Amino acid sequence: MSKSTASIRDCFFCGKHVPTGHGTMLVKNDGSIQWTCSNKCKKNLRKLRRDPRRFKWTEKYVKGGVRVKK
Structure with missing residues (x-):
């Protein structure tokens, strides 16, 4: 098994590797x-x-804003 095999994980909050x-x-x-x-x-x-959808520094950011259900 080669050492180049790496598990692919993304941050749950910001979405970065x-x-x-x-x-x-x-x-x-x-x-x-x-x-x-x-x-x-x-x-x-x-x-x-x-x-995380409310912060510009995350990859999950939504430009138009997050709609909150009432």
Whole structure:
């Protein structure tokens, strides 16, 4: 098996690529796995509970704004 084989992971919050050996993995009780690339993404996701679609620095940003259901 070659060393060039790397698992492809994307940050759950910002959507950027997380290289092998980096990032933080969160395993939830239902078995889903959430990877975060940095401490900034981890805090925004878990502690502050923010929506990544509202921040321009994420790849999940929506230009027109997020519609909130009432």
